[in-house]
Amino acid sequence: MHISEGILSAPVLLAGAALTATAVGYSLKKMEHKEVPKVAILSSVFFVASLIHVPLGPTSVHLILNGIIGVLLGWSAFPAILVALALQGVLFQFGGITTLGVNTFNMAFPAIICFYLFNRGVKGENNFIALMMAFVCGFLAVLLSGTMVAVALVFTGEPFMQVAKLVLIAHLPVMILEGVLTVFCIGFLRKVRPEILDI
């Protein structure tokens, strides 16, 4: 999911950077003092998750976990993912500095969509429905991120259907895996630390 340097055209890079900067600015303004440790922890989770590789599909894929990050953090997902991606770029050479804006947006925007769609759902009374919501949340976040990567690549001239198909097929195992992981996380948090979910 990390788009490397030197692939995207300048307008795409600039648009990504601008959108990310705006969203990060907004979320930092909105962020509350007591939220910060939670953001830091989930940022670390995102940072490490990309090292967990899923040995399936035609290319190399890894965990992203932006669904769970989105549902737990809301708008704060933007700074969390930005920081983690910047460090991945510097320390592991994943992605790159010029593509930081685009990559952050590709992963954090679906996180926020998931926040609005599922935040209520995963807190619900009914345990089963909440866990189903969690699965769809983890699944959908990766699906959306993959679609956005495909869209970003289309602007540099690659045919959309081809890229989209490739991204989606490659990430199907990850989507399912992330769905299951999100179910476990939410289930666990509901039982042990409901205050993280603000129940």
Place this chain on the structure above:
Amino acid sequence: MKKKLYLILIFIFLIIIMINISAFAHKVNIFAYVEEGKIYTESYFSDGKKCIESKIEVFDNQGNKLLEGLTDKEGAFSFEIPPGDGDLKLVLTASMGHRAEYIIQADELGNIKGLIEEKIEEPVSAVSPEVSSFDLKEIQSLIEDALDEKLKPIMREMREIKKSQEDRISPTEIIGGIGYIVGIFGIVAYFLSRKK
């Protein structure tokens, strides 16, 4: 009791990550070497999976594209050394926005050619007039062949070492990264607390 369970789970999670660190990464690598007038390249994702049918482009040091090709099932692609001197830049474009570069230095390319030319100029003043430049050339190429043969395993070993150095993600970097995250959000927390 609940707290303990929580800690144990985190601990297990960390251990799983630590065990698998060396193999898990997410970028593409391209690796190239010169052998017998040809340039061989290998392309792979950093977890070791080969890049199949990925595009490789070759540029000279002015940025002109010299040739391009696709990798085979083993992630390999080879081509004759193109004419001209100067460094060559190989650019690999793999699926889903992955890209990597490798630069072959000019001296790596030209050493064979250069050696022969240097030696040919000497024979005129050489010890025995019977040894024609043709013979010297032959001797030269014989020596070179023998050397190549002998050096092959060493070169291969060096390539492996170079490769593994490029790929590895050390636990230090991971822990350092987490440290940075804690620090950065510490700063954020500080400024947020001053605002109130």
